[in-house]
Amino acid sequence: MTFRPLTTDGGLAWTLAATNGPIPTELSGRTVPATVPGEVQLDLMAADLIGDPFDGDNEKAQEWIGCTDWRYRTTFSWAPTGHDREDLVADGLDTAATITLNGTVVATTANQHRSYRFDVTSLLVEGENEILVDFRAPVEFAREQEAILGALPTVMHHPFNAVRKTASNFGWDWGIDVASSGILRRIGLESWSGVRIAAVRPLVDVAGSVAGSSTGTGVLTAHVDLEWAGAPGSADVEVVVAGVASRIAASPTQSSVELRVDAGEVPLWYPRGYGSQPLHDVTVTAGDARWEGRVGFRTVGLDTTPDEHGTPFTISINGVAVYAKGANWIPGDPFLTRMTPERYRASVVDAVEAGMNILRIWGGGIYESDAFYDVCDELGVLVWQDFLFACAAYSEEDPLRSEVEAEARENVVRLSRHASLVMWNGCNENIWGYLEWDWRRRIGDRTWGEGYYTELLPAIVAELDPTRPYSPGSPFSFTRWAHPNDERHGTMHIWTVWNDLDYEAYRSYRPRFASEFGFQGPPAWTTLTDVVHDDPIDPYGHEMLVHQKAFEGNAKLERGLGAHLPRWRSIDEWHWSTQLNQARAVALGIEHFRSLYPLNTGSIVWQLNDEWPVISWAAVDVHGHRKPLWFALRKVYADRLLTFQPRAGSLALVAHNDHAEGWMETITVSRRRLDGTVLSEHAVPLDIAARGIATTALPAEVLRSGDERGEYLVAHGSDGSSAFHYFVEDTSLALAVPADALSVSTEAVEGGVRVTVTVHSLVKDLVLQVDRVDRSARVDDGLVTIEAGGSHTFTVTGAGDTSSWAGFPLLSSVNDLVAG
Structure with a gap:
């Protein structure tokens, strides 16, 4: 069995041409070099025919690309291989494609989220062969399918819900509208005879282990799908894992076989912070065919058993309840072929170093590359995978339904080997939308997706991957009699704060599990100003608003400052204060949620990453700059958290210990002047069990301030954990002017300063x-x-020593905003 890639890396000369639509004069009748895998916009940029779509208002100027049909073409030589079958394999076509080989149409496709294989043995000729891949304009194709299926509600201006293509590629409230076409993954010829391994589902289980044990008896059940060609005899199918093998003879009448391997005593896989992440190579052979993967032995549970408070949502691994600390994940680039294993690893490391243990792949994106799940397997990051339905109603009739089923089946099988994948989720907000967003009146008696979420998808998961739990949607209450976004039940999305309320309102919610919430802030200064060229640059400038996709987004940023921070006096202050306010808002929410433990069992903030330079909810911008929000998340997602919280009309110190060991020490809570003078102290002894919490009321003498503008509370733990509380908002706090409050020294070190x-x-x-x-x-x-008399050293990499490290905006603090 051999695979010959028909890609640029394989030495082929692909070309690209616009064939129909609003084609600019300079492209009419012209071909340009194409990279495969690749996407139209990337080839047009490489040919200097368009500018960077991210820059300025190029998004608008390049709308024509998504309304144009495109043709990829190449020729290749072929000679008979002696094999019985020659298959054309295409692992990713975006989206509506017609494939023609030597003048004969091989197939038409209509789904970005699945792969294709076609027997082309009879179509190949010795010598030169020609292959054409014609893509229908994605925007026009979506409109055509909407006309066939009937218009259904959606939150965006394009009918992305009528086609199986990345929803956010048509634009989102954080995403650029660059509806693309392209050959996204490998395409090539596979020559084979006898038997082929079509798919492997290596499902794991653990027998005879005690909850929380580091080892257990590993059981692997390998479901192996087979395809046969020619006149083959029987073939031995063998599975090997952890040095143990299982073998069975399969005949050409069998399209699948099942093999069980009892791997013996094995170390168990846990998420980070709960144990180690041992992975075991799995090899499956059938005749000359071979499949390789890795698994981690663990069990997964989801507790939604009703309790006295409502309905919990508790993920467990190997019988151990996990407090979820994570973020939502969107596609890392609107041009998916630019995503590399290195970029995936860097983004998952961003999550790990922020203290996260779970990422939710949002339903408006993609079933991610194996490179993403591989690094999550290795680093112990749990993955919650949405099926790809988001913020819209979806027809349950063909031609859409058959595509939905095909992609779901393929991706459940493909991803089943990954230890990190622990949950399947039917949709994002669609059940909530049907109930509350005026969808029912508009939909009437038509289908809208409910059958997918409550029947088709759970049936596919139960058939193909019964080792993992399934949720119909997020948010979801797990009871038919409750609103899907009821805080007392299941998962909750909290968007009233960003849209309408001061962020202090997070404290009015008591979610069992917060699976979406967030607050916006701009990206790093250069990320923004390299693409925004308004002169003068202004929050409400034309190009600035091109890079702000949320409805009234910058007005909400301004309103969100509330009484917390003053209105800016310069664009530098706007940038810093809105970044800071984003961090403050989200941190307050997460600290409150953690203080509710064990009522609350986790939070997944919106969102970890960005796909382009944009003002958004992300913690890390598209160029990898960690925003102030990221540093706030690292603090509030630490295993051990100290936080001041209002309780019974007063203030309490809450200590949440999300650690495998108990927390025993004495915390000193002190009231101090801004100049460091200690006015009152109180010792708070902690003796908290592993995965436990303690709430301690504080005495009046510590809380009673004689000068609210000039005093604050602080709690310090021996491990560096700390909590601060202020008696007034920053706008009233008597902070010193930075020039009087601090001094800066620098030291050049290898690689930085x-x-x-x-x-x-x-x-x-x-x-x-x-x-x-x-x-x-x-x-x-x-x-x-930094408290008076103290100091802090920052290590900067990638920049040499310089005399300009002091002064705003390079060195930014609250002091600059209220006293500068």
């Missing part, structure tokens, strides 16, 4: 905007509050 800030009065939420020195620079810490 150490910046030490020493303070003489409280400096609140200090951040180094290192990209302003060098776009490649990164800093190890941020959002640091």
